[in-house]
Amino acid sequence: ADKALGGDLAYTYGVATIDYTTDLRESFHYLFIWERQADFSWNIISQIFTLAER
Incomplete structure (x- = not known):
């Protein structure tokens, strides 16, 4: 995990x-x-999934 500046x-x-x-x-x-x-909680705004190679 990482945060923007x-x-x-x-x-x-x-x-x-x-x-x-x-x-x-x-x-x-x-x-x-x-x-x-605004209340300092975190909300998911985007989810991306891709199938991994087998």
Whole structure:
């Protein structure tokens, strides 16, 4: 995770894996963009997912 210089935007990224069954698994790259709210909580404003190579 990292924040923009102004401190009001941040992002998280990584790889997530979903096991649908014992022999069916998919992995995804993800990116979430967060925005700080007036009450200093964080809200996701964008989500991006792409299928990872097998």
